[in-house]
Amino acid sequence: MTKITYKNQKLSLKEDQTVLNALLEGGYSISHACEQGVCQSCILKASPSNDLPKTSQIGLKSTQQEQGYFLSCLCKPTTDLEITDAEDLGVKFQGEIISTLKLTPSVYALRLKIEGDFPYKAGQYINLIRPSDQTIRSYSLASIYDKNSYQQKYTEIELHIKAFPGGEMSSWLCSDIKAPTQITGPMGDCFYSSSFKGNDLLLLGWGTGLAPLYGILQEALSSGHKGNIHLYHWGNEPEDLYFQKEINIITDQNSHVFYKAGLQCENKIKNLKNLMFGDACALIQKEIPSLKDWKIFLCGSEAKVNKARRIFYLSGADLSDIYADAFFTWQIPESTPKEEKITG
Numbered sequence: 001m002t003k004i005t006y007k008n009q010k011l012s013l014k015e016d017q018t019v020l021n022a023l024l025e026g027g028y029s030i031s032h033a034c035e036q037g038v039c040q041s042c043i044l045k046a047s048p049s050n051d052l053p054k055t056s057q058i059g060l061k062s063t064q065q066e067q068g069y070f071l072s073c074l075c076k077p078t079t080d081l082e083i084t085d086a087e088d089l090g091v092k093f094q095g096e097i098i099s100t101l102k103l104t105p106s107v108y109a110l111r112l113k114i115e116g117d118f119p120y121k122a123g124q125y126i127n128l129i130r131p132s133d134q135t136i137r138s139y140s141l142a143s144i145y146d147k148n149s150y151q152q153k154y155t156e157i158e159l160h161i162k163a164f165p166g167g168e169m170s171s172w173l174c175s176d177i178k179a180p181t182q183i184t185g186p187m188g189d190c191f192y193s194s195s196f197k198g199n200d201l202l203l204l205g206w207g208t209g210l211a212p213l214y215g216i217l218q219e220a221l222s223s224g225h226k227g228n229i230h231l232y233h234w235g236n237e238p239e240d241l242y243f244q245k246e247i248n249i250i251t252d253q254n255s256h257v258f259y260k261a262g263l264q265c266e267n268k269i270k271n272l273k274n275l276m277f278g279d280a281c282a283l284i285q286k287e288i289p290s291l292k293d294w295k296i297f298l299c300g301s302e303a304k305v306n307k308a309r310r311i312f313y314l315s316g317a318d319l320s321d322i323y324a325d326a327f328f329t330w331q332i333p334e335s336t337p338k339e340e341k342i343t344g
């Protein structure tokens with residue numbers, strides 16, 4: 001039977017049990033959220049001599065892998081492990097919600113103030129922790145890093161959050177002004193690089209998947225991006241679409257930025273001006289027949305992102321030029337709708 005040693009205590013793993021599950025069963029409080037290897041909140045560190053399953057390090061940087069970091073929710077070891085907390089990756093920043101703005105009946109823009117310098121790239125994501133019970137959710141960054149903020153001893157960030165009825169964390173975040181929070185991150189590689197300056201950019205997002213794209217758009221423009229930028233924002237319902245006015249101001253001021261908003265299907269929706277209807281990928285294929293050498297950013301549910309990735313690959317995009325920030329779904333109690341979150 002495989003054993004793990006954690007805080008000087010040995011625990012035996014049941015067959016097919018993950019390290020996270022064994023530690024939780026053993027009464028330890030281990031940060032975790034998705035249990036799917038996405039949020040990286042359950043990261044732990046094994047002794048350098050330990051043999052970790054490769055699958056437990058998926059998504060970690062090679063430098064982290066070499067140091068023995070692993071995702072405990074994915075780790076089903078076949079040999080004994082000695083485990084410690086990954087303090088240096090799990091540094092928690094203290095933050096506070098300073099404003100909440102209702103953008104549509106269900107989408108909110110939250111601004112948070114983080115103590116100290118918190119350098120990040122728009123489009124990356126953070127883990128937000130509710131101090132009272134350590135509940136964690138991941139959200140993408142819609143703002144761009146203000147290099148001057150450090151002189152002011154704090155960093156401001158903006159998140160776009162969809163509130164779901166019964167959504168434990170989103171309801172709290174969207175209602176509790178001035179609430180203290182803890183933050184870890186930033187994480188993810190879905191962000192603009194100045195090396196993309198001459199490339200055309202395709203930004204496609206669904207719902208609050210606009211958040212990282214809006215940040216990426218601002219980052220590109222503030223970096224003097226030269227290529228064209230095509231932003232497509234899609235939703236299921238009109239209230240999924242927000243920031244149209246803000247983006248139209250940007251397109252008015254930047255002749256190389258193009259913007260289209262649309263809804264997946266037309267039924268029941270009437271009299272909506274300036275919206276397109278139908279499948280976003282099909283429309284893009286028609287409008288941009290070849291995506292060779294484009295840099296592509298996709299933000300939405302995992303299914304939508306994967307489908308778009310396949311389609312755009314067939315349209316000539318190199319897979320290494322496609323950056324994605326996929327949502328996944330939180331299971332919350334039956335009879336209430338599901339809550340989604342965004343991760344990188």
Ligand code: FES
Pocket residue numbers: 031032033034035036037038039040041042043071072073074
């Ligand atoms: S809980 Fe392990 S990666 Fe999210």
